[in-house]
Amino acid sequence: MSGPSLWVPPPTVLQQPLAVPDRLLLGPGPSNVPPRILAAGGRQLISHVHKEMFQIMDEIKLGIQYAFQTQNPLTLAISGSGHCAMEAALMNTVERGDVVLVAVNGIWGERAADISERLGADVQQMVKSPGEYFTLKDIEQGLAQHKPVVLFITHGESSSGVLQPLDGIGELCHRYGCLLLVDSVASLGGAPVFMDQQEIDILYSGSQKVLNVPPGTAPISFSETARKKSLNRKTKPPSFYLDLGWLANYWGCDGKPRMYHHTAPVNNFFSLREGLAILAEQGLENSWKLHKENCLYLHEGLQKLGLKLFVKEEAARLPTVTTIVVPEGYDWKEITEFLMNKYAIEITGGLGPSVGKVLRIGLMGYNSTKFNINRVLHALKDALQHCHKSKI
């Protein structure tokens, strides 16, 4: 045994048991995980390159194709969060000097612009206030003016509660020779998206929203055009971990024998497989309907409490995350803390450009029930009575 002797002692806090409180997670995600998915994630491992793992990955691929409504062979899950999938999309398609047009109406557009800048892209932004969405006219103007190689837009803007209409954008992009990249992290399974028919070139989501899978994996799919653009780059993408050529091979998307790329998060894949299986059993249309109905039920209840919805146009309200105008005279932080401390219910304030403006309630998958809505409405009513209007 070479080297010096130990000088950092074992930390005493690790002698205490792991402490995880019970919470009803009605924020913008992660959402609570149903027992079937927790059980899958708690199973003993196999290796990331066993044939049974490849089978499970194939099943995940089919599940994502269903959830995305696509037949793209290049469909897989990134071994990271939704942000990691955003990077995978941009790192594989964008090269230095490429024009990237970003539709910014909340934090996700801001982040996509940040990442594109890091990649040396010529980043152009179309900016709207949080709560607004982009019309086809806005988008066509941006495409005509900037001639980008990629347009980034967010389907479910969870920081503002906006659902971006997607019909027609893909067609426009393709008329201008541009790839359409859509973030559906907060909307997938909660609002309709049809990757192929809406001509979306790259679509990604996260595991921890409507799918109710623990965070750590992110479904993504590339159209044939996006695949060609990504795999025929002049330069290698800056990340090996997210290199689409390697990922495509590891996920069995390129028809060649699968090779070791990285050690995939095996248990997260077990959970993701179960989350997708539950969505397939329920059916996409039923899931969309459920989220829509429950969201309307929540909205009615909120309005009865005298609260105002942040997104004015009803059709533009995201069914998975509801944004509420912070009621006049109240400190939003006192309200979220009241719910957490008295009821162990998580709702949150805004994020990025919506901080201080909104309260956010998420109803996603397993968590989207009338029972939970009644619980949060009851707690909110209590909060409005007991929080101090005088504080600000």
Place this chain on the structure above:
Amino acid sequence: MSGPSLWVPPPTVLQQPLAVPDRLLLGPGPSNVPPRILAAGGRQLISHVHKEMFQIMDEIKLGIQYAFQTQNPLTLAISGSGHCAMEAALMNTVERGDVVLVAVNGIWGERAADISERLGADVQQMVKSPGEYFTLKDIEQGLAQHKPVVLFITHGESSSGVLQPLDGIGELCHRYGCLLLVDSVASLGGAPVFMDQQEIDILYSGSQKVLNVPPGTAPISFSETARKKSLNRKTKPPSFYLDLGWLANYWGCDGKPRMYHHTAPVNNFFSLREGLAILAEQGLENSWKLHKENCLYLHEGLQKLGLKLFVKEEAARLPTVTTIVVPEGYDWKEITEFLMNKYAIEITGGLGPSVGKVLRIGLMGYNSTKFNINRVLHALKDALQHCHKSKI
């Protein structure tokens, strides 16, 4: 409900239950996960920004500081595999044109060189055959010749079974104004490493080896010199997900209020916390001793079967992964398949430059027991009798 109607039907295979066979994982990782860690990973979620989560992350930080034997405040876990940590290390320290010197004696050096090239570095390699390690003389020659800003070296070369001696390398690097970056994915907890006393600037590991935690997180730590170099770059690192400034804030390492960065893999953090707690309870010195003893017991058994160890020098044998010369006349693949099919035991062939040359047996943490060694020796004896020597 806007948009077209469903055209990709729910996949029938997702109506079948999730199928995960039981395996004894004696490959180079992932290793089997003990019940306490599986249970932690199967617990209900809290949010990635709840204060109880920050507490768990603080505990992880302390656990990593103990495992690494460091007092670096900038210590955290990457939300990805060991490869993702390798990228985090390189992406945050290396800028375009920087000279990176990579010690290549197996696949991990090859990968570090690949990643450095993607980052626009001037990559210089010192190459040794798999099974060999680098002497201080080799390293000083490389430093003097190339004047790199970073030297990458692998502590536990799991593709060849080599344990790289680390004493003195940090001192040499610092004499030449170079950062020392060490990959301890396969060695941490199995062989001594003293980050501070050995003057290692960046050290990272993986969760799925000796820690017996499911893959998906990767401990990493930065010395004060590495921290300064990373946070005073001229350009932002190409990844936002792995940006050290953001990660340092989210992990509470910069003394500022913690902000949302990405949605961390909450359950993987629960598991990682438990893996580190088990290591702290056992004690590093006991863990090193256990791996050393069991590895010697395995080596004796292998030699009794007439098998030859791939790494000639005894002190250079990695205690966690043993490499065996593929016995003359046998097809390595037939042997690994025999063990898998008849005994549900995973051992593997080589990887990268060691493919076709070796068989690999991993004994890591919970899996490093005499009972498991007897099982694999029994299975190997059977394989040597029943596999066809005539095949090749």
